[in-house]
Amino acid sequence: xxxxxxxxxxxxxxxxxxxxxxxxxxxxxxxxxxxxxxxxxxxxxxxxxxxxxxxxxxxxxxxxxxxxxxxxxxxxxxxxxxxxxxxxxxxxxxxxxxxxxxxxxxxxxxxxxxxxxxxxxxxxxxxxxxxxxxxxxxxxxxxxxxxxxxxxxxxxxxxxxxxxxxxxxxxxxxxxxxxxxxxxxxxxxxxxxxxxxxxxxxxxxxxxxxxxxxxxxxxxxxxxxxxxxxxxxxxxxxxxxxxxxxxxxxxxxxxxxxxxxxxxxxxxxxxxxxxxxxxxxxxxxx
Ligand SMILES: NC(=O)CCC(=O)C(=O)O
Numbered sequence: 001x002x003x004x005x006x007x008x009x010x011x012x013x014x015x016x017x018x019x020x021x022x023x024x025x026x027x028x029x030x031x032x033x034x035x036x037x038x039x040x041x042x043x044x045x046x047x048x049x050x051x052x053x054x055x056x057x058x059x060x061x062x063x064x065x066x067x068x069x070x071x072x073x074x075x076x077x078x079x080x081x082x083x084x085x086x087x088x089x090x091x092x093x094x095x096x097x098x099x100x101x102x103x104x105x106x107x108x109x110x111x112x113x114x115x116x117x118x119x120x121x122x123x124x125x126x127x128x129x130x131x132x133x134x135x136x137x138x139x140x141x142x143x144x145x146x147x148x149x150x151x152x153x154x155x156x157x158x159x160x161x162x163x164x165x166x167x168x169x170x171x172x173x174x175x176x177x178x179x180x181x182x183x184x185x186x187x188x189x190x191x192x193x194x195x196x197x198x199x200x201x202x203x204x205x206x207x208x209x210x211x212x213x214x215x216x217x218x219x220x221x222x223x224x225x226x227x228x229x230x231x232x233x234x235x236x237x238x239x240x241x242x243x244x245x246x247x248x249x250x251x252x253x254x255x256x257x258x259x260x261x262x263x264x265x266x267x268x269x270x271x272x273x274x275x276x277x278x279x280x281x282x283x284x285x286x
Pocket of ligand 1: 051124160161162163165185186187188191192195
């Protein structure tokens with residue numbers, strides 16, 4: 001059965017738009033419009049675009065493509081959310097605020113109003129000699145705030161790409177009552193094959209929540225080649241939907257009963273020994 005014809009289970013339908021991003025902002029916005037409309041027609045109630053969906057991913061592009069909020073991209077996404085009466089997580093865009101740039105995800109509810117704004121908290125600065133060197137902090141500033149929002153289905157937390165490597169962030173969202181983490185992200189051809197799925201399944205099983213990652217489609221001609229493979233992992237830690245590396249919409253019918261079921265069966269959340277961890281952390285090593 002094609003993933004577009006899945007029956008809708010109890011819960012809601014999530015769509016991850018693994019979109020091919022070009023160098024032309026107008027083309028990207030038009031393409032985002034097409035994909036969102038297709039996902040909405042196929043019954044998606046929560047839709048997410050990938051990291052940097054209006055510009056290629058690369059520090060050389062962020063300044064040129066950056067926009068204020070509200071701006072052209074946010075207005076486009078807000079109108080789409082209202083037109084289809086769905087919630088849209090606008091992947092991320094380079095955001096200009098005063099003299100600083102951020103990697104920012106904007107969320108719009110079915111009324112077209114902004115209901116969340118998350119600025120990437122952990123900037124992607126890595127150096128793997130002969131493979132990949134990337135320094136987001138050359139152009140971007142880090143965000144300082146958590147962003148969760150409430151839908152008629154569940155509370156949803158947002159992280160962006162490299163943020164997934166920091167278990168503390170997802171734990172904070174789980175402790176605030178989120179049952180789903182959505183993480184627009186563009187891993188690469190070096191880290192993607194081993195770390196992309198492993199990290200999201202780890203965050204899902206650690207916190208017994210759904211985790212969804214949304215990548216741009218792979219473009220071998222781009223200066224930064226994205227891994228693709230947008231994925232949904234369940235609170236049990238298994239993969240319930242996964243894309244290849246080309247352009248694709250991934251659909252998942254999220255059954256929220258699964259969160260409570262897994263938490264009841266393996267009650268680690270109430271078995272944590274936080275006081276002990278704090279006193280052990282504070283104690284001097286012998
Ligand atoms: N856009 C990013 O933050 C990329 C993160 C990444 O590839 C990783 O390995 O981490």
